[in-house]
Amino acid sequence: MSDVTRMTAAQIAGLIAAGETSAVEVATAHLDRIDAVDDRVHAFLHVDREGALAAAADVDARRGRGEELGPLAGVPVAVKDIIATKGVPTTAASKILEGWKPPYDATLVERLRAAGTVMLGKTNMDEFAMGSSTEYSAYGPTNNPWDLGRIPGGSGGGSAASLAAYEAPLAIGTDTGGSIRQPGAVTGTVGAKPTYGGTSRYGLIAFSSSLDTPGPCARTVEDAALLHAVIAGHDVRDSTSIPQPVPDVVGAARLGATGDLSGVKLGLVKEFAGEGAEPGVIAAFRESVEALVKLGAEVVEISCPHFEYALPAYYLIAPSEASSNLARFDGVRYGLRAGDDGKRSLEEVMSLTRDEGFGPEVKRRIILGTYALSSGYYDAYYGQAQKVRTLITRDFTSAFEKVDVLIAPTTPFVAFPFGSRTSDPYQMYLADLYTIPTNLYGGPAISVPCGLSEGLPVGFQIMAPTMADDRMYRVAAALESAVGTLTPPEL
Amino acid sequence: MSTTALPSYEDATARYEPVIGLETHVELGTNTKMFCGCPTEFGAEPNTQVCPVCLALPGALPVANRQGIEATIRIGLALNCDIASWCRMARKNYFYPDMPKNFQTSQYDEPLCTDGYVDVEIDGETVRIGIERVHLEEDTGKTLHVGGATGRIHGATESLVDYNRAGIPLVEIVTKPVPGIGAKAPEVARAYVTELRDIIRSLGVSDVRMEQGSLRCDVNTSLNKPGEEWGTRTETKNVNSLRSVERAVRSEIIRQAGILDDGGKIVQETRHFQEDTGDTRPGRSKETATDYRYFPEPDLVPIAPDPAWVAELKAALPERPSAKRARLREEWGISELDMQSVANAGAVELIEETIAAGASPAGARKWWMGELARRANETGVELAEVGATPAQVAQLQALVDDGKLNDKLARTVLEGVVAGEGDPAQVMAARGLEVVSDTGALQTAVDEAIAANPDIAAKIRDGKVAAAGALVGAVMKTTRGQADAKTVRDLILARLS
Numbered sequence: 003m004s005d006v007t008r009m010t011a012a013q014i015a016g017l018i019a020a021g022e023t024s025a026v027e028v029a030t031a032h033l034d035r036i037d038a039v040d041d042r043v044h045a046f047l048h049v050d051r052e053g054a055l056a057a058a059a060d061v062d063a064r065r066g067r068g069e070e071l072g073p074l075a076g077v078p079v080a081v082k083d084i085i086a087t088k089g090v091p092t093t094a095a096s097k098i099l100e101g102w103k104p105p106y107d108a109t110l111v112e113r114l115r116a117a118g119t120v121m122l123g124k125t126n127m128d129e130f131a132m133g134s135s136t137e138y139s140a141y142g143p144t145n146n147p148w149d150l151g152r153i154p155g156g157s158g159g160g161s162a163a164s165l166a167a168y169e170a171p172l173a174i175g176t177d178t179g180g181s182i183r184q185p186g187a188v189t190g191t192v193g194a195k196p197t198y199g200g201t202s203r204y205g206l207i208a209f210s211s212s213l214d215t216p217g218p219c220a221r222t223v224e225d226a227a228l229l230h231a232v233i234a235g236h237d238v239r240d241s242t243s244i245p246q247p248v249p250d251v252v253g254a255a256r257l258g259a260t261g262d263l264s265g266v267k268l269g270l271v272k273e274f275a276g277e278g279a280e281p282g283v284i285a286a287f288r289e290s291v292e293a294l295v296k297l298g299a300e301v302v303e304i305s306c307p308h309f310e311y312a313l314p315a316y317y318l319i320a321p322s323e324a325s326s327n328l329a330r331f332d333g334v335r336y337g338l339r340a341g342d343d344g345k346r347s348l349e350e351v352m353s354l355t356r357d358e359g360f361g362p363e364v365k366r367r368i369i370l371g372t373y374a375l376s377s378g379y380y381d382a383y384y385g386q387a388q389k390v391r392t393l394i395t396r397d398f399t400s401a402f403e404k405v406d407v408l409i410a411p412t413t414p415f416v417a418f419p420f421g422s423r424t425s426d427p428y429q430m431y432l433a434d435l436y437t438i439p440t441n442l443y444g445g446p447a448i449s450v451p452c453g454l455s456e457g458l459p460v461g462f463q464i465m466a467p468t469m470a471d472d473r474m475y476r477v478a479a480a481l482e483s484a485v486g487t488l489t490p491p492e493l
Numbered sequence: 494m495s496t497t498a499l500p501s502y503e504d505a506t507a508r509y510e511p512v513i514g515l516e517t518h519v520e521l522g523t524n525t526k527m528f529c530g531c532p533t534e535f536g537a538e539p540n541t542q543v544c545p546v547c548l549a550l551p552g553a554l555p556v557a558n559r560q561g562i563e564a565t566i567r568i569g570l571a572l573n574c575d576i577a578s579w580c581r582m583a584r585k586n587y588f589y590p591d592m593p594k595n596f597q598t599s600q601y602d603e604p605l606c607t608d609g610y611v612d613v614e615i616d617g618e619t620v621r622i623g624i625e626r627v628h629l630e631e632d633t634g635k636t637l638h639v640g641g642a643t644g645r646i647h648g649a650t651e652s653l654v655d656y657n658r659a660g661i662p663l664v665e666i667v668t669k670p671v672p673g674i675g676a677k678a679p680e681v682a683r684a685y686v687t688e689l690r691d692i693i694r695s696l697g698v699s700d701v702r703m704e705q706g707s708l709r710c711d712v713n714t715s716l717n718k719p720g721e722e723w724g725t726r727t728e729t730k731n732v733n734s735l736r737s738v739e740r741a742v743r744s745e746i747i748r749q750a751g752i753l754d755d756g757g758k759i760v761q762e763t764r765h766f767q768e769d770t771g772d773t774r775p776g777r778s779k780e781t782a783t784d785y786r787y788f789p790e791p792d793l794v795p796i797a798p799d800p801a802w803v804a805e806l807k808a809a810l811p812e813r814p815s816a817k818r819a820r821l822r823e824e825w826g827i828s829e830l831d832m833q834s835v836a837n838a839g840a841v842e843l844i845e846e847t848i849a850a851g852a853s854p855a856g857a858r859k860w861w862m863g864e865l866a867r868r869a870n871e872t873g874v875e876l877a878e879v880g881a882t883p884a885q886v887a888q889l890q891a892l893v894d895d896g897k898l899n900d901k902l903a904r905t906v907l908e909g910v911v912a913g914e915g916d917p918a919q920v921m922a923a924r925g926l927e928v929v930s931d932t933g934a935l936q937t938a939v940d941e942a943i944a945a946n947p948d949i950a951a952k953i954r955d956g957k958v959a960a961a962g963a964l965v966g967a968v969m970k971t972t973r974g975q976a977d978a979k980t981v982r983d984l985i986l987a988r989l990s
Contacts, residue, residue: 086552211791329595375786
């Protein structure tokens with residue numbers, strides 16, 4: 003039989019369902035692949051070989067008893083290390099949580115287990131999801147399988163790289179400002195950010211509560227949709243979860259894969275289609291737009307005048323919320339405790355713990371957010387940013403009166419070499435220039451590979467109205483049918 | 494420190510006008526915590542009523558308890574407040590180890606209830622206390638400092654934290670400043686907290702017990718010379734009884750007047766009331782107070798109570814305790830002062846129910862305010878938990894009214910009831926305490942007593958009726974107190990006349 007690690011999740015599930023392979027064989031193949039390549043890729047912070055094989059054996063046993071299993075039963079999945087997994091280390095790539103084993107599962111992990119997927123382990127990321135390159139992981143960066151000297155995007159670089167390195171067919175990411183989509187773009191994989199509230203945040207270690215959205219990562223649009231369908235849906239443990247049925251994303255992806263987009267109106271975001279992006283990115287994007295037109299889509303240019311303020315607004319809102327969310331890491335109840343020599347005061351111990359436990363980008367954002375929320379500055383910063391957020395939301399809603407989805411490149415540039423953007427935070431922040439508006443609005447968006455620029459993958463972004471996640475899957479699958487998937491060089 | 498002696502309270506209030514304000518925290522009696530499903534029972538083993546949410550484990554999220562929101566709205570309505578049609582919880586950010594998230598989920602500029610009032614009676618005069626706001630928040634855990642002599646953080650070798658209380662819903666009730674009450678300020682403060690306690694107790698949303706901390710009070714006090722602007726205020730914490738509320742205001746007025754007399758300035762600060770000495774000592778200075786960096790809680794959706802639901806809650810409010818007291822005072826035919834002591838003892842409902850169970854107002858009040866109040870006081874429990882029910886008290890009184898028990902026997906029976914031996918009739922039967930009303934048996938006892946005490950009998954025969962007491966005592970002794978003293982006396986006098 004051919005190598006299961008090269009197959010899609012849908013194919014693997016089909017083989018297991020047909021009894022042509024077992025979940026244990028599939029898990030073993032992926033674990034072996036991780037053993038073979040992860041010292042070079044470093045997509046994983048923790049591999050749960052034992053747990054994976056046990057889960058796989060359970061799926062095989064249930065199948066043996068003739069139980070009805072879900073469409074992804076037996077398919078391996080890698081989970082971003084910011085999501086709580088019962089008994090399995092969860093660190094958010096931070097020293098402050100080194101060795102912490104949650105006593106509970108995140109809702110989406112419960113759903114993954116219930117669906118019979120097999121969790122391989124926890125993937126690397128920028129510490130607390132703050133970054134666009136995984137260079138801010140406290141445990142060292144992940145290397146892009148397309149070029150090991152380049153970043154895999156971030157914060158969810160580990161999840162995206164695990165797919166591109168064929169270590170996992172599916173992965174879970176979280177998207178606060180582009181942390182699923184930008185890594186997807188620069189690794190030539192698919193990454194979808196569902197509608198905010200469409201997937202539960204319960205068990206997702208909070209970075210920015212009003213923006214954080216867990217979502218699926220995969221090598222194909224259909225696989226992403228299958229995973230989306232498993233993890234999405236209302237959760238009573240998350241107050242911001244939307245009590246509505248999940249849109250039929252799998253059906254939409256299959257419809258799109260037929261290559262017919264007649265009657266679909268695409269709005270090309272004028273502000274994101276010209277300057278600011280690398281020429282190769284613009285070229286690949288433009289070619290893809292042509293391809294979509296050939297499939298019957300109508301394309302109109304749409305101006306979203308407030309999108310240019312999205313980045314500054316985001317860098318006030320997200321750090322403000324983060325400064326409060328990360329306050330709980332104080333060494334009192336769990337994780338690292340530094341300087342507790344029996345002489346130092348509680349305040350000193352808390353302070354030393356946080357100084358030792360947090361990395362530079364996390365500290366930068368905590369300070370930024372603390373400042374933005376300070377009395378006397380609140381209105382000028384946090385308050386003003388919330389107003390900008392309202393204006394950006396209006397840009398989206400008025401655009402969606404005219405078009406079905408908005409399109410833009412996912413990120414202005416392809417995977418960059420390590421160290422090239424760490425000295426200037428703003429240069430790093432620009433990686434999320436095109437992805438952030440969606441987070442501020444709360445709608446869904448997907449990045450799908452659309453070609454290469456200088457041998458490196460380019461991502462095409464499709465943004466849809468809230469709770470119309472199916473629309474983006476349809477267009478993404480159609481584009482995938484036209485331009486094909488990308489295959490990275492052999493490691 | 495000034496060496497000048499402090500002025501008397503009378504002098505202080507003659508020279509300065511106090512302005513007071515009160516912030517009261519009420520722990521709600523919901524079954525579960527405000528943002529998770531943990532139980533709220535008082536006194537459980539440390540850290541047994543906790544979960545990922547109230548321990549603030551990474552990734553955990555809050556979900557608001559509808560019961561808590563409803564109770565807050567009912568308190569607001571009972572205090573004549575406006576109820577917000579839309580408001581949000583807010584995060585109050587500061588680091589403290591007994592606060593798991595290092596922020597308290599509270600409310601800031603969008604409280605659930607605003608702009609109400611409470612009327613209190615002082616010497617027949619009504620004083621209206623304005624209510625600024627009523628808002629909902631969560632309680633913190635408790636820190637225990639061990640190894641030191643004082644139980645305080647200084648000198649302690651270890652600090653332990655119990656998170657059982659963390660996340661229990663708290664309602665904060667803030668008054669508007671109350672000026673123009675002069676020397677009555679301490680009384681007004683006490684009357685307000687008493688009235689507030691009664692109102693909240695009547696709503697059944699909290700047991701409002703100051704000694705257990707389910708009702709906590711901070712008192713703001715400032716002084717100004719007549720006609721001048723209000724002075725700088727201090728906030729006194731650790732005021733844990735109604736009496737302390739009064740004492741705290743009084744001592745703070747005297748202290749501030751002493752400083753002002755010396756030409757000094759009042760420092761805006763938090764002070765702590767000292768139960769033993771009755772004065773206040775400085776705590777954390779407000780000038781170094783944290784910037785709480787409030788912002789709307791993004792993990793919770795806004796609270797938007799349906800106006801129809803609020804109207805329903807309003808219509809279903811119980812009778813206002815003060816109105817109820819006035820009505821009952823009339824019905825029971827007692828004085829204002831007596832009614833006040835009934836209310837202060839927490840006996841209004843108990844007496845009411847005892848009367849409903851058949852007792853006379855005087856009989857019901859006698860037991861609850863007498864024997865039972867004394868027992869409650871001695872054992873340090875609330876009257877309602879003293880061990881007797883209104884129905885039992887009514888039965889006891891009925892037995893007395895029927896002549897089956899005399900006062901002394903009834904008290905013994907009550908002892909048995911409180912000890913859990915059953916209803917009064919059962920206790921009476923089991924202990925054999927019924928009044929001996931069989932005149933034949935009594936007559937024998939009387940004759941024996943006369944025979945045994947010929948000297949006394951002779952005196953009575955000579956017309957010294959007062960001497961009968963000694964024979965009554967002897968008969969009571971032989972009947973183990975179970976005879977009716979008056980009957981015994983009548984029998985003795987009949988025999989010897």
